[in-house]
Amino acid sequence: MSGAGGAGQECDPGRVTTGVWKATRQEDLEGLRGVTELDGTLDISGEVHDLSPLACLTTVTGELLIGDTRSLAHLDGLRSLSFIGARLALIRNASLLNLEGLRSLRQVAASIEIRDNRLLQTLVGTVVSTPEWHVADNQSLGSLAGLEHVEEATLWIEGNDQLTTLYGLRNLRRGLLGLIDNDALTSLAGLGAVEELDELIISRNDRLVSLEGLERLTTVQQLSLWQNRHLSSLYGLDGLVSAGTIEISSNDSLTDLSALAGVTELSQLAVSENSGLVSLTGLEQISKLVGLHIRENPRLTSLEGLNGLRDVVNGIGILGNPALTSLDGLGSFSAGGGLIDLVDLEGNGALVDIDALGGLARVNQLAIKDNDALLGLTGLEDLAELDWLILEGNRSLATLRGLGARTIHDSIRITDNESLPSCEVEAFMERLDGPPDSVLEEDNGTGTCSP
Known part of the structure; x- marks a missing residue:
């Protein structure tokens, strides 16, 4: 019997392997050939370059960890995989080009971490439900295309030096969003559906000049704006009405807070180390x-x-x-x-x-x-x-x-x-x-x- 996506393998729906399976050499995966369910954790690293022995695998009840591989360029051997019961981590895979092999994956119960894959240019192929995403330090990633299905989640987008657009998040409506140390990001365009966030962190995005793109955001429990050295205005937050905590720190080009004029409910306000800030205008309704x-706002006179x-x-x-x-x-x-x-x-x-x-x-x-x-x-x-x-x-x-x-x-x-x-x-x-x-x-x- 050959299962769908089994690439010619004999896939036995009842074949289950239990435990922690570690593969550092290509031959280490042969023991999973024909297996449809791994009740445990799968850890792939080192010299593994071909995932085709996993063509029958539909379920991993624990973690799937793929990291520190040298020659793994694609994930095509995972085309039958639909469920991961814990975390999916793709970390430091020197040759990984895309995530197309994950097109059948529908649910990751804990989180997805995609970190430090230096040749990865796109997330297309990840139509998957998970509560938390970490996309960090992928030096060639230019967009978040592939995340269009995400409407509510915790998202940490950090240290992606070539990331220029957030249009892949155009359907995000609520959750937590951290945008940190993305040096090429100049705009928040693409976040136009965001209405309510538990937390919004925007930090160390050196080319970001405004927050335009967040016009529909009305409520945020914690807003943190730190060390965005070219952020000259908060325009984009004009629709914000209610916030728990607002922290604005070390944004050297920011001169005023006038875009916060619509905020009527606020619990904590911290404004610190903004070297160009001359006015707190915009907070009158609080x-x-x-x-x-x-x-430590050196130019603030009033x-x-x-x-x-x-x-x-x-x-x-x-x-x-x-x-x-x-x-x-x-x-x-x-x-x-x-x-x-x-x-x-x-x-x-x-x-x-x-x-x-x-x-x-x-x-x-x-x-x-x-x-x-x-x-x-x-x-x-x-x-x-x-x-x-x-x-x-x-x-x-x-x-x-x-x-x-x-x-x-x-x-x-x-x-x-x-x-x-x-x-x-x-x-x-x-x-x-x-x-x-x-x-x-x-x-x-x-x-x-x-x-």
């Missing part, structure tokens, strides 16, 4: 955050764009923004509301006032460190209660009179503020309802205090 972190913000539940960190002169634009916190966990203002060398924090009444930890131009703490008059207070290394800070706190439970650390007279610290301590558990006051100024 009224509540769990966390806000603005760090927080305008956050004007609609009324509440940050866990904390805010404004760190290392050397051109930022004030917190104006941060929003208007209502008295008794606002941040309840952490306020961390550190290393903002031009910051001269923090008036925008007015209205805060209860903060667990307030840390103000190394802000060389900050003269006073005006803006914190309504802040009545703290657990920890840290004032450290603020070269120009001369008074604590703007700090309204009357209760500090755990710790006060006021050190290395060279313009702050110790008598200012003593006067502040006298205003407290009672001493905290720990107090450290040292290396501050020696000047006098006005009455």
